[in-house]
Amino acid sequence: MQQITFTPYITHQGGWRATIEGVRTASSVRGKGVGTKMIYWAIERAKERGCHLIQLTTDKQRADALRFYERLGFQATHEGMKMKL
Structure with missing residues (x-):
């Protein structure tokens, strides 16, 4: 499974950004191309x-x-941060 979120942002003249999070594959299918297909999707x-x-x-x-x-x-271009609430 994975979550994809679409967000408008101020750069690129208010263009859209997609964010992929929560990517999970069952250990039984790892290395069989399932994750690659999910990301390409x-x-x-x-x-x-x-x-x-x-x-x-x-x-x-x-x-x-x-x-x-x-x-x-x-590419790892940015550093992210979190704060639990």
């Missing part, structure tokens, strides 16, 4: 929506996930 939805940018969040401690996303073309 999300990228296509973002293109259909006219997004100028697609971003995702992942835990910095998950080295395998980071390599996976980099292999799909994502």
Whole structure:
């Protein structure tokens, strides 16, 4: 499963940004292309929506996930922060 959110943002003349979060695949299907298909599906939805940018969040401690996303073309360009309420 994954969550994709579309958000208008002020750069790119008020264009749209897609954010992928909560990506999960069952351990029994890892390494079989399911995650890749899920991410490509999300990228296509973002293109259909006219997004100028697609971003995702992942835990910095998950080295395998980071390599996976980099292999799909994502780059770690920003540092994110959270605050639990």
